[in-house]
Amino acid sequence: MTHRIPPDRxxxxxxxxxxxxxxxxxFVASFAVVLSGLFQVGASVEQAASGLLILSVCVGLSTMVLSLRYRVPISIAWSTPGAAMLAALAPGVFGFNQAVGAFVVSGALxxxxxxxxxxxxxxxxxPVPIAQGMLxxxxxxxxxxxxxxVATIPMPALGILLVFLLGLRIVPKFAVALSMLAAVGFGLWHIGRTATWDSLEVLPQLHWVSPEFSWQAIASISIPLFVVTMASQNIPGVAVLGSFGYTVPWRASMLVTGVGSASGAFFGGHAINLAAITAALAAGEQAGPEPRLRWRAAASSGVFYLVFGALSALIVSVASASPEGLxxxxxxxxxxxxxxxxxxxxMSDSIWRLSALATVLxxxxxxxxFGIGGAFWALVAGLLTHFIVERSVRR
Structure with a gap:
């Protein structure tokens, strides 16, 4: 005799x-981006592990609070474009304390x-072309x-490339996650070959980082991080949920993610925001037949983020002990x-094409x-190019 599961269960x-x-x-598809960004702005291995842990905790708690309070499948994520922006900064320009001060300012914004x-x-x-050009x-x-x-670590680099391409061919949605898991596998293989298992940390720990505030760090990190997080994550996140018929409580979402970003900064986290790419996974039909109950998928996602956060120390240890560049x-x-x-x-709008190209370059x-990084000057260059050249031509 077969037992049927009750509909609600x-x-x-x-x-x-x-x-x-x-x-x-x-988590799996982007944790390496977060680590690259934190290491680039001077985080130690312990501070990067703390940053990944606090981001996971803030994402998990924020997702549960918003989805439970408003009964809407609101998914929160860390700012992957923001972490990529950090990874593109010149190394050694700012200390991690200055970067943390900039994270706090970005959260306040x-x-x-x-x-x-x-x-x-x-x-x-x-302008969308300028924001997208900066990103x-x-x-x-x-x-x-x-x-x-490929020139420095040929076998691991070619290996993850092959896994990525095969993933795109067979299971496109999980190609990135598979390549990340392949990188972890190569890292573990390298650790086993060099007998450095004792260097791995298992238990996650939070490390307090005292912020330092400088106008150069605010201009180079806070403003670009804020702009790219809002333009590439928060605003598209509202649009994605809107396409499924859900209305995002803007003020509450910004207060929760802003406070979460600012408070998480003291432990090494850079920023959290409304999910854009993964938002559809918790809001679509795969999250349940009843749209009014799909908030449960987002809430359970928040719980799983807390579980994944418990692995943060081990993940960072494997990443730091792996071949450089992997x-x-x-x-x-x-x-x-x-x-x-x-x-x-x-490049989609011909009126903004030249200024967008200037922004990209x-x-x-x-x-x-003047101690201010390229993301800020890219915004300035793009806007100036538009007002000097394109706007006058349009007129």
Whole structure:
């Protein structure tokens, strides 16, 4: 005799599976990008592990709070484009304490975007080609890593490339996650070959980082991190949920993610935001037949983020003990689709094409003036180019 699962219990199980998939895709597909960004701004191995842990905790708790409170499948994620922006900064320009101070300011700006309607309206007026051009520019150096790594670590680099390509051919949705797992596998193989198992840390720990505030770090990190997080994550995240018929509580979402970003910064986290890419996984039909109950998928995703966060110390230990450039290469593969979309968004409008190109090139070249990094100057260059050349031609 077969036993049928009651409808509600079956729907709950389906929601839990959707939540697990949402977490796996969000965590596994981009943790290497986060680590690359934190290491680039001076984080130690312990501080990077603490950053990954606090980001997982903040993402998990924020997702559960918002989805339970509003009964909407609101998924929160860490800012992958923001981490890529950090990874594109010149090394050694800022200490990690200064970077943390900039993270706090960025979190405060997110809070303000929820409290001050005029700031939200100002954000929506940032030209899409300029914002996408800045994102594309900061992604280009990182997306080159999978190919330049072939010269220094040929077997692991070619291995993760092959896994990525086969994944695109067989299971496209999980190609990035598979390449990340392949990088972890090569890292474990390297650790076993060099007998460095004793260097691995298993128990996660939070490490307090005292922030230092400098106007150079605020201009180089806070403002670009805020802009790229809002333009590439929060605003698209609202649109994705809207396409499924859900209304996102903007003020509450910005307050929760802004406070989460600012408080998590003291332990090494850079920023959290509304999920854009993985939002559909918890809001679509795979999350359950009843749209009004799909919030359970998002809530379960938050629980799984807490579970995955418990592995943060082990993940960072494997990454730091792996061949140099391996996880940067994996991070580059994870961002290829984002780079392609950013380039398309930057060049889609002929009126803004020249200024978008200037933005891409300045950001990719990581121009640094007066101690301020390339992402900020890319925004300035793009806007100036438009007002000097394109606007007058249009008139």
């Amino acid at each position: 079956g729907g709950l199980f389906q929601s839990a599976i959707a939540g697990l998939i949402t977490t796996m895709v969000g 997110i809070v303000l975007s929820g409290l001050v309607p005029s700031l939200h309206r100002l954000l929506t007026r940032i 594309a520019g900061v992604l280009i150096p990182l997306c080159l890593k999978p190919f330049t790594a 996880f940067q290469a994996a991070a580059g593969l994870a961002l290829l689709a984002t780079l392609a979309n950013a380039l398309l968004g930057a 300045v950001a990719a070249g990581n121009l640094t003036l």
